[in-house]
Amino acid sequence: MKIYSAANPPQAHIVCELLRSHNIACEVRGEGIFGLQGEIPFGEASEPHVWLLDENSIAEATLLIKQFEQPHSEASWSCPQCGEINEGQFAICWQCGESMVEA
Numbered sequence: 315m316k317i318y319s320a321a322n323p324p325q326a327h328i329v330c331e332l333l334r335s336h337n338i339a340c341e342v343r344g345e346g347i348f349g350l351q352g353e354i355p356f357g358e359a360s361e362p363h364v365w366l367l368d369e370n371s372i373a374e375a376t377l378l379i380k381q382f383e384q385p386h387s388e389a390s391w392s393c394p395q396c397g398e399i400n401e402g403q404f405a406i407c408w409q410c411g412e413s414m415v416e417a
């Protein structure tokens with residue numbers, strides 16, 4: 315089943331590799347016709363996407379993609395001002411008050 319629609323082929327590969335690194339079988343589909351975008355109507359069929367081969371992993375795959383799309387909500391970050399490591403849900407350093415730098 316299609317688990318993720320990417321804006322471009324590299325993005326699809328990044329997500330696919332992310333899932334594979336967690337032993338979830340998947341592959342990138344749709345990128346072969348990406349170059350023809352100017353000639354065919356852009357839409358679902360012409361988008362590069364990640365195809366989930368192991369449907370038993372759908373819950374884990376969905377969670378990983380969610381984290382990929384919202385990295386700051388889960389990942390910790392280090393403060394550019396004082397170097398303190400902060401939890402992902404905090405947008406401001408608890409140590410010195412510096413704002414999180416957008417990636």
Ligand SMILES: [Zn+2]
Pocket residue numbers: 393394395396397398407408409410411412
């Ligand atoms: Zn700080």
